Amino acid sequence: MxxxxxxxxxxxxxxxxxxxxxxxxxxxxxxxxxxxxxxxxxxxxxxxxxxxxxxxxxxxxxxxxxxxxxxxxxxxxxxxxxxxxxxxxxxxxxxxxxxxxxxxxxxxxxxxxxxxxxxxxxxxxxxxxxxxxxxxxxxxxxxxxxxxxxxxxxxxxRKIYRLPEPCPACGVSAVEHADGADIVDCRDCGVRFVWDDFRRRTDPLARLEEAS
Structure with missing residues (x-):
């Protein structure tokens, strides 16, 4: 920089x-x-x-x-x-x-x-x-x-957790979730996701549950 x-x-x-x-x-x-x-x-x-x-x-x-x-x-x-x-x-x-x-x-x-x-x-x-x-x-x-x-x-x-799933927007494993929050943040690209939307994008089981 x-x-x-x-x-x-x-x-x-x-x-x-x-x-x-x-x-x-x-x-x-x-x-x-x-x-x-x-x-x-x-x-x-x-x-x-x-x-x-x-x-x-x-x-x-x-x-x-x-x-x-x-x-x-x-x-x-x-x-x-x-x-x-x-x-x-x-x-x-x-x-x-x-x-x-x-x-x-x-x-x-x-x-x-x-x-x-x-x-x-x-x-x-x-x-x-x-x-x-x-x-x-x-x-x-x-x-x-x-x-x-x-x-x-x-x-x-509240506790901040680093999630193992990569960010759906940039692909970097830098997604964090605060305990009890309904959003997640990517600390690399700055994009925010609603928790349910993030699960649909990253968890195949969540997509199957939604489709059933």
Missing amino acids: NTSAGLCLADERHVRQAITRLPEDYVRLHLHIGRATSGTAEFATGTKELPVPLRLDVEGLQREIVEEAVRWSEPVAEACGVPWDTQHARDSRPGPLLTQACTLLADRLPVLLALRDVPQLVWDVDHQRTVLERDGVDGALRLLDLHHRAGRVLAVD
């Missing part, structure tokens, strides 16, 4: 898939917080203040996802001549705003990757606001990393 010249086609595909799934990650992280604070979560109780659930890291990850997606939506929209109301974005609820931003970025990924030296106000290592010039490739890889971070957090809730 040569980030100075952009991304290869496979990496572009992975980035697009990650951006498309960020709104779902956001919702699942919200549900994750709800489960963690439903009575079984650990709390910080070393002070006289009210107990605080130790899930602030998840809320911080949600905030990073929204901020990064919105941060890149404005220059992409400007480059494409697409309306983007910055003030309205600041006043919008984070969930719908994230969906709008990710749709824009996924549909116009080549524009994002072509951006160079975009000045952005970000937090530095000392937790101070500073202006940095960043490329669109940096933003794309950052969004990909946020998707992977969300996946690691959510994997705590």
Whole structure:
């Protein structure tokens, strides 16, 4: 992968898939917080203040996802001549705003990757606001990393199994299924299948049961 010249086609595909799934990650992280604070979560109780659930890291990850997606939506929209109301974005609820931003970025990924030296106000290592010039490739890889971070957090809730069957789309044995989920994901090509459809494509017995 040569980030100075952009991304290869496979990496572009992975980035697009990650951006498309960020709104779902956001919702699942919200549900994750709800489960963690439903009575079984650990709390910080070393002070006289009210107990605080130790899930602030998840809320911080949600905030990073929204901020990064919105941060890149404005220059992409400007480059494409697409309306983007910055003030309205600041006043919008984070969930719908994230969906709008990710749709824009996924549909116009080549524009994002072509951006160079975009000045952005970000937090530095000392937790101070500073202006940095960043490329669109940096933003794309950052969004990909946020998707992977969300996946690691959510994997705590349920087991992820690597299935032996190759992916019906690309033929690579990289299909994963989360315990209890009704979908499976190919980690190589990024295609998702409904569980019943995946079984029909890969299990001869499932096809016979359906035909009988």
